Amino acid sequence: MTGRRPGAAREQLAGWLFVAPVVVILGLFMVAPILMALWVSLTGWNGQGSPFRAGVPFVGADNYTRLFTEEGLARRDFMTSVRNNAYYVAIVVPLQTVLALGLALVVNARLLRGRTFFRAAFFFPSVTSSVAISVVFLFVFANSGAVNGLLALFGVDGPQWFADSRGLLHLLLGATGLVDPDAPPAALTGGGPFGLSWWEWLSGPSVAMTTIIMLVVWTTSGTFMLMFLAALQDVPVTLEEAAMLDGAGRWGVFRHVTLPLLRPTTFLVVTLGLIATWQVFDQIYVMSQGNPAKTTLTPAFLSYQTAFRSFDYGSGTAISFVLFAVIVLLTLLQRLVMRDRRAS
Template sequence: MALSTTRARSAPRTTGAPGEPDSPGAAGTPPTARDRAPRTGRRGEGFWGWLFVSPMVIVLGLFLVLPILMALWVSLLHWDGQSNPFSGQADFVGLDNYRALLTEDGLDRTLFATSLRNNAYYVLLTVPLQTIVALSLALIVNQKILRARGALRTTFFFPSVTSSIAVSTVFLFLFQGSGAVNSLLSWIGIKGPNWFADPRGVLSMVLGDLGVVDPEKPTGVLADHSFMGLSWFEWLSGPSVAMCTIILLAVWTTSGTFMLIFLAALQDIPRELEEAAALEGVNRRQLLRYVTLPALRPVLFLVLTLGLISTWQVFDQVYVMGQGAPGNTTLTPAFLSYSSGFDNADFGQGAAIAFILLALILCLTVFQRWALRERGERSGRKR
């Protein structure tokens, strides 16, 4: 009797294929509104999410995506900026602006190659130096036994929040022929150069002093072969003395910002790792190599990526401190793009330079991501 009552009270259940749990109700019963509630809730959340972010999406579309598309169209035109580029009054030249910069012999390609050479040396020297200086400063101000840590952090960060135009103007006075830097060098018996008027490449000067090559009249393979209108000697002559001054300025003004990024990452490293390393008897150098740097790998990639992007876009220091002089040895692609549009009234070529620079930055960022990846990621996935 009790068994029959229990069966009567229990809901009818259907059985499916072997291994599947029984489902309540009769076979073929449609899902109830309660079963559909989670999916409907997700759709509602998606709708409200897009509704709340739509103002920012609209702003980004109007002021970021749309101008990029307009600039891409302008790069295909010969446009002087005086007419409407979308009304058909400007001449459509297709890829001629890109060909003039990359493949055709002429002044445009020579200037563009010169700007790439100058900026490449700027990147190769600035990014490693500012990263090393920033990490060193972060390690120093992270010491708990150090007094006045707050004052030191403020001092190191202060150049980063100062106007780049103002700092560049100050550097112009410091590195004049009779400026403070040359006065300090004279105290130790060194005659400083005329920094912003010296177009000589640093590497060519060193090779000339060693007697390897004559910087005034190079001969041989370095002078007989060329790439994009510049001889191999011009490519390998190194940054000019004037460009080295801009590199010092960039390292001094950007290290403070990256110091704060490294400092935040250092304070986020678990204390247990350092204590375990101390129990193992490691010294400070081993702690930095095997504990600190591996923990800072994501932050290191961030700092290097930000440094790479900003150094390829350098403009304001070049505009204030030389505008390409002396001898186009401080010319950069960003300033050349500006000069092509606003000085030479060739906005199509200026836009083409900007998009070539964009493609170059994207390729270098992808390569950097590949170079700094975890070497065990792929093998770990295969397992």
């Protein structure tokens, strides 16, 4: 029977003493608030007094079932926000990832002069206040703003960017003549999952949401560019030179050597992009408040609106926990997909 090493208990105690301040801080400011919010999501608290007093009604899972199974405005608004955010994520994450990688390749080029300037210029929008940039975009995309003025030079009548609730897919179908947006097929308007018709699910992002997408892609690509740039600078030059000597062109070297080595960084960028895009709030709050016609409404903004404007803190907190579950599931799914690719 082997005994414990002399002094092991003392070392273990010393280790716990070192980590105790961090454990206490995380417990007080992270774990405890999350557990408190979870309790609030199971109640009908209206913000009056403490949510832990005896008079607060306990509703159980009603705040959650109302979002998925019960007919009503709560489910319709939540599913509308999920639809809007899903299109937002599906466009923003690929665009910002590709743009960030492209910018990193540009500033990593050995023959590029003034690389320091271009790095700072590409990164500058990412460190600028999102509220300030959002206000600038409101002026730039106003009805008489710079964008519509530029389009007018080419004879194009620009839309009312932040007042246009038409979906891009609806506009595309109307432009091709396949479907009349004002008279869609009855099969698409007659029914659909979770209280929205198929026609509403297949609307695509609205013109107003597209404007916000352009803003977010422009402001977030700089941060991810730095991540790709750091990864590119860790790629061994000898591998690229060996591939060139074996007859691979620039595209072949990038596809078969550089890109596989960037996979961990790509996973990080896509994961951070998924988390940030599902939590988009400040641009929505400043630029649209969920309008027009709720086509820029997102779950994060709906949670805020439900809790702090409608004073239904239980439902607002339930929306935030559902959003948390969505983010976790998508992150795990993405990790599984990328692990399968490495295995193959």
